Amino acid sequence: MPLDLFSDSHLQLPDAQLELHAQWLDPLTADAWLHQLLAQTPWQQPQVRLYGRVHPVPRLVAWYGDEDAAYRYSGLQHRPLPWTPLLAQIRQRLQATVGQALNGVLLNYYRDGNDSMGWHSDDEAELGANPVIVSLNLGGARRFDLRRKGQSRIEHSLRLEHGSLLVMAGPTQHYWQHQVAKTRRPCAPRLNLTFRLIRSTA
Template sequence: MPLLPLLLPQASLLYDHAFLTGPEADNLLARLSAEVAWEQRAIRIFGQEIPQPRLTAWYGDPAARYAYSGLHWEPRNWTPALAALRQRVEAATGHQFNSVLLNLYRTGQDSMGWHADDEPELGPEPAIASLSLGATRRFRMRPRAGLAHVPLSLDLPNGSLLLMCGTTQQHWQHALPKTARPVGPRLNLTFRWVHPAG
């Protein structure tokens, strides 16, 4: 099934709610949860260091070094499962990716705050392909200053794929808030192209 557009001003969003079958997604969730080298790094907020409310990992080509929120990432080598996923996501989206950021949300209390993927090494109009495995969580988008539009809420189920590209990161922020509902783990993989330094 091709990715279908989601209408949002000053943004380019494409979505497939069933990019992977349920069994495929379940198997990948179990495999990646076990074999990925997970970390829980600390970030500095208002002068205090606090652990990120999720587990993270960074994989990619050797030159795909990345930095955000004061964290610097050296890519680990692609695992066979991640390399195969990259090929499938590239074929579906028509974009090339040299890296993937993995976020494991263990419970509903794990979250991601408001941000845009607008680091210089991603370029002015990055393509970010977001693959969700596991529990359905609510993904939120809100307009940045200067854009008058209502926020968007989108439930991202197991096996879904969301592509954000064009000027999306310039005009919108996104987040994955906490939820009080009892939910199982969710693994999110965001494939991207990092421009090598220099």
Template sequence: MELFDTKINLDLPNADIIYHPSFLSLERANHFFRTLGETIPWQQDQITVFGKTHPQPRLTALYADNDKTYSYSGITMNPHSFTPELQQIKKEVEQLTQNTFTTCLLNFYRDGRDSNGWHSDDEKELGTNPIIASVSLGAERFFQLRNKADKGIKSKILLQHGSLLIMKGATQHFWQHQIPKTSKKIGGRINLTFRVIK
């Protein structure tokens, strides 16, 4: 974590969300974006939504320090072993959050047409009140939140290159989040979501 890093607490009911816009320096964020983009064995799975199957609108990969699979939306992923770059980022995320993570789900949004629809990270493997630490690399994208009980209550934050967003506590019980499509001409974004698989 950089010495000049600041911390922003999102003021939302029944949520515990913290944003660090400058978690990684520009130089290190550039290095990790380039290296991970070139070396991760990205895959594109088929996803079934409302009875229709289509290619997932982004590329993914799963890494872990164990052999536990991760399942969501009908997809089951088998983990690779952490690379040195992922180990380094994981170590720094753990130092900041005071948590030990077992697993990292990576998402590669190739351009503005790639997205991730409304969902909560509430799979049973993650436990009751999971902590999700999300590192963003590459093009800035809006991260949108909406309240499950009143979908009119919304919030959004622009996730910067080298930033870290932490969701913990009861957040997943009360809130959904998404990365929407954008018509803007933008480059790729890599998102590292560290989590604990129970």
């Protein structure tokens, strides 16, 4: 995978601002957080309507945040669950790392290689003009693909490992899309936490 695109954790990508911290968490802490979050989270599998048909989202999800941090994505309005002590602790550490307030987190649970996230940008209006998306990865490693908006070719792929942190900021969401594709390769369950700042409840 093209991790040599990074210099001092920064991805050299035009019209984007990305940082990868490959070992942000030590393995023992990453293991503990993974096990606690998988056990404590009330997972849901929402359904979305595509081309007139209803499909279950191909992963399990949960949305936590401040009371006013409602979030709309994939055509669904999500009301936040209250912060747990562990998620509040993780948020505090991440805010210290990125230097910005974060008031919501989307948890995505990829049970195996059949679970996935389709191409998208985190560009909802309530995230503001240049959102900071802070993505903490726990569990099995998965490939994270990037492509230019309007293009079909994958330009870059990263392997997001257990305990790694990927930060997307600046104009990234204006010009780039990302996905976690299905894979036939055996892979352990993966938990991804994407923290963000909801600037309005539109």
